[in-house]
Amino acid sequence: DTGVSQDPRHKITKRGQNVTFRCDPISEHNRLYWYRQTLGQGPEFLTYFQNEAQLEKSRLLSDRFSAERPKGSFSTLEIQRTEQGDSAMYLCASSLAQGTGPSATNEKLFFGSGTQLSVL
């Protein structure tokens, strides 16, 4: 399967613990996004990478959240000192942007199946 994969699919943790999620995008995709989705709501943007550079971060991304994409391939999202309010589905998406003109501004996103986090 050459789609976007996320690991783990489910994570249950106790409040105060640290958790780390991994996203493997489609191999040639240069853009990678993290979103968070709570029940009954649409996804909310967290952060975005172009290759290894983190170019955008949402105000939702508190100091407890950090994301990396060290080699421009897979990405990790870490949440430190988890809180019950962090319980959500964490979604990763990737895309291929080609060129620098207007056509590079809008590209199709491919989503992973998400990591469901439950903080007890």
Add this chain to the structure above:
Amino acid sequence: KNEVEQSPQNLTAQEGEFITINCSYSVGISALHWLQQHPGGGIVSLFMLSSGKKKHGRLIATINIQEKHSSLHITASHPRDSAVYICAVRSGTGRRALTFGSGTRLQVQP
């Protein structure tokens, strides 16, 4: 007021019916996406449009930039179309982030 609003929130239809889902947004955009989400989380991109109309199989998406409104139509609906349909916009400011609506939950009954 949310930047992206969808209506209806929930929709139940009989198999074969023509379905319309609406999306209104309040900001200038560079593109609008329609996505489909099945139970279990998987999201699939259906359309990306910045003007006019696109068609794929039984699905049609239209956008009116002046009125800041888009519609997703499903012709000859089928129970396998049952899913949550989400509208998302990318602002015209150059930011990459998508802003999502809350979704429309569609149930097509046989």
